[in-house]
Amino acid sequence: MQRFLLLFFIIFSGFFYSQTQLNLIPYPNHINFTKGEFLIPKTLKFYDVPKEDTEYLRKRLGSMFKYENTGKEIANFTTGDYPYPGKRRNHGAANDSYRISITPDKIFIMYTGNNGYFLAIQTLIQLFEQFKDSGKIPAMTVEDEPKFAWRGMHLDVCRHFFTVEEVKQYIDYLAMYKLNTFHWHLTDDQGWRIEIKKYPKLTQIGSKRKESMIGPYVDNTFDGKPYGPYFYTQEQIKEVVKYAQERHITVVPEIEMPGHALAALAAYPELACTKGPFDVATKWGVFDDVFCPEDDTFKFLENVLDEVMALFPSQYIHIGGDECPKTRWKESAFCQDLIKKNNLKDEHGLQSYFIQRIEKYLNSKGRKIIGWDEILEGGLAPNAAVMSWTGIKGGVEAAKSNHFAVMTPGAYCYFDHYQGDPQTEPNAFGGFTPLDKVYSYKPIPEELTKVQSKYILGVQANLWTEYITDFKQVQYMVFPRLFALSEVAWGTSKPENYKEFENRAISHFKILDKMGVNYARSIYNINGKVVPSQNGIAYELSTSQNPEGIHFTIDGSIPTAHSQTYKSAIPVLKSMVIQSAYFENNELKSAVSSQDFITSKTTGKKITLEDQPSENYSFGGAFTLVDGIMGNQKQLGKTWLGFQGKDVVATIDFGEKTQFSEVYFNTLNNKGSWIHLAKSATVYISDDGKNFKAIKEIGKDQILSAKGKIKINVGNQSSKYLKLKIENAGIIPAGNPGADSKAWLFVDEIGAN
Template sequence: MKRKFYLVVLITLIFSCAPNKSYEEFKTVKNTKDDYPIIPLPEKMQINEGRFLIDKNTSVAAADSLNWEADYLVNMLSQASGFELNRSEEHAQGHQIILKVDSSIKNPEGYKLDISYNGIKIIGATAAGVFYGIQSLRMLLPPSSEKEAISDLTLPAVSIDDAPRFPYRGMHLDVGRHLFSTTFIKKYIDLLALHKMNRFHWHLTEDQGWRIEIKKYPKLTEVGSRRKETIVGKNFDPYKSDGQAYKGYYTQDQIKDIVAYAQKRQIVIIPEIEMPGHALAALAAYPELGNDTGPYEVATKWGVFPQIFAPKETTFKFLEDVLTEVMDLFPSKYIHIGGDEAPKKEWEESAQAQEVIKREGLKNEHELQSYFIQRIEKFLNKNGRMIIGWDEILEGGLAPNATVMSWRGIEGGIEAAQMGHDVIMTPGSHMYFDHYQADPKNEPLAIGGYTPVKKVYSFEPIPDALPASKKDRILGAQGNVWTEYMKTPDHVEYMVLPRMSALAEVDWTPRGMKDWDGFKTRLFQLKERYEALGYTYASHIFEDVDQ
């Protein structure tokens, strides 16, 4: 009787471990192009026969150096399939997904993804490459799997050998005009990760609000993070406000948490501390840093204001102290120092500013701004960091090691690249996602302009006018989100999607492989993923294919 009992138990165990379906059933399944809606489009992709079934025997094998990536994938596939996937040793019995690092892959962000009916391999040059391979695999899953389990979940067989075209693939977010919760900032970072973007430009200080805690200067948040009211719409003249106080900032602990969250998703956060202009919030907190034109008040309306930092030693000491704390929070190689829209009228009328011009042998106030920026650059360089500035920093002479963000067209980028400086292309004509995307009569209020998805997709970051020897100075492109007229997370999402998806392909996919019609087809499937993930998006392109 005992032997009979053990035999029954053994048979029961065998059947309980067996898959519901034979893997062989999926060996010769035919796949079509529609099964591969990956955005951004991979550099090389071969469609193969077969599908990989995810079941209770599926496991993920990875070295300890890829623990986080492996756990991320396990969680994703467990959610998608309804099975609790496990970690395993490589080549252990079962249906395996193997993650590996292979330094022979030349591009540090490159990866290979191979899916067959009986196994999956994701091999990256680094952990970043492995993470991007996981994102491509994710886009092969049914969009609805983002929120609910799919029975008999399979992935189409494929061989992908992929790497990004540009090393800088960025999105910006202004939190000076309107503040967004840490929960939303993480959701925004998740969106960048889905699109294989690797830079988040966080615009933290403005005339209308200082949003980062600086312990040495508490008034920056006690005073500078608060405005007494906010303009209603575009009621500049006559001025009309909402009469409601607005406040908020990020603590250093919150920032550390967000930086760590982004790092795991292969995203570097580049903080922006504006100078010498867009400084009203800082001047309201510390008026002694101004050109004796106070009293100062945190701005309640939008625009460019004449009040800027004074080019004096107390200002430089203040900014160096601020940047020291910023560097402690952000490990980014780059610190963005703004440099844009800084009217020179106060400096023209300031005896102190004129004395600095005379003392330093400068020609004019533009060269004074260059002197100001170069002082800051030297400090950051001494601390192992580099500056990025908007293209106005070209005026009066460019700081020696500066990287330029070209926003007033592409001309500033061309000029900087020809001078031997690195450039990030972000022209207002194509990369400003605060512009309208359709007829303004039917759209939420925006700053102006007209930038539909098709226009974003058409952008080419490397100008034809640039000599071949200077083309590698173009690091990539970035989409900018200025939030004067965006009060809520839903509004931000609406303005960036699906334009961010178009930008992702501009930054990643080889120029000769870009295909508007193919992109639109894949975008229709990505729309379903937006919905499953709970993102708000603009629907124009899905209603009018010429958008």
């Protein structure tokens, strides 16, 4: 039912605002400034308002006002049901529309369902926050509604646990910025975090581990400290769900299956194919031991899901479905017989069988499943929705087959990635997802038709917590990127106007400061970008602040306010170290950024790739391979290109015949993350760019002995073109994390001397 309400104040003024900058996030669809301004009173008087949501407004505004509810009729006020006049343009968010009319004497709200009123409140709170010092809000009309019905944030509490109060704070952040879905990742290899009364050992055993991995994955180091037991009781979960409902947020629980199950198998080893014993995982990554698709396993999962459904009223139950190695199923006589009995194609068909059986059970209880895009393997369950994380392909495939999808590609929506220069940021899992990249995301793939695009439910960002050990770090990784996600999900983001959004984001730092939130200040730091120049490469520096405040050095010394002032891109004519920082009034205001350059005869040259890198690890494109920056072996940040299941075939145009005797490149060996060294590398030369001659090949043994820093002696050569083929390891062999999946190949700087 559509309703309206009135917030009434007897105040008048006479100014007209036409170009007022509103610091609203997400920015509304339509704002029309009118004559006058509303003077903020000392007492807010409410008439005909939903009580619970108004109490929320009172709490948010704190001691800014006195409050008074009135049931008195107001002159010219007419009761009744009023249709919201806005055009329907959203993807199912029918109850989220609102209109605010601010006049010199009152604030008047129309809304569709209580969701609409609550969303209108968020806009009003931000307006009061912005204009409280001036004491007057410009008169205006705001007409608004979200584009997407699913506007989500995820939180992993398995790798590291967060208290009920911290989870409530997280939910508050979502509500403030009009997100409406909290995806709670409750089970994984490293911990089972939800009480299941029928199976007490899940929390007695599965909620603790003997130690935790620390530092970069390649270091393979552990803290030696027992972790847990940590879990939520069912009463605590009810408390969180109720808290979220009061903020118009749906909590979607995730119970991982058939993979990421070690914590459950440690408690009940009979559910596996090999019967154990098992330990709760202490490392991050993917493990071969998964649920065995026997009747007893399905009975166990059905009983677990019964208790989960009793706690969570959400339409969707997330069942994971991702990164499920098939090694144990291949080795299991039972699984092989099951494949034959059901005429399944292979183990991927068995994955589909598993998911469809769980879906059928949940459907019988009136619920739907959603899972990561690996649930597409072997055929998608009839009513399943897909959460597309490996890229957009899963979402596209789902939408084209009339299945709903939530877009959450790692390249844009993984908030465990670095958001600033990895050298100045706390250790993160990998990737590089700065604020502007999140803001640039468009959730509806261009290849979908108008009809198909309606199956895109919305967008979500994910926060995995391998390297997030406390809630302060949660805050740091979420903010300010949640601002960008909010506007993308609302449908009003304009990447071409990023700077305008960035200014609004910075204005909200005052709100976070008042709340004591530990947000990232990465956008204040210096952002460096390598660009081609006439003589090779140059290094561009930028900041969200006044660029005249950037000072730098090229001799490796720490910059001061008296160091050289940045005016234009810095030429990089030789190997050097450029350090930079931002200063205001001779005071350092940013972290010091340091960048090493190691130049060679390929630096800055034209380069092409036969196959493009994965979107998650494609920062800078092919030019990254000749930008003079060596990839950090411990950070999968912005200096690596990642290729899954593909060879790297790079052709470099020197521009003229060039002499060289050595070719080098860097690669990674990190099997826990499915990253394998190459099988081989071959060097080719050409003078016309068409006819290439192989001059040197090295094999896996030579690559392995070089530990990822590959140097190939090719003798004295002279050519205009250099081609390097680096062969991917292919399918990951049994006994390795991710067995039977396509291996990743990470490559950086290709040089010649």
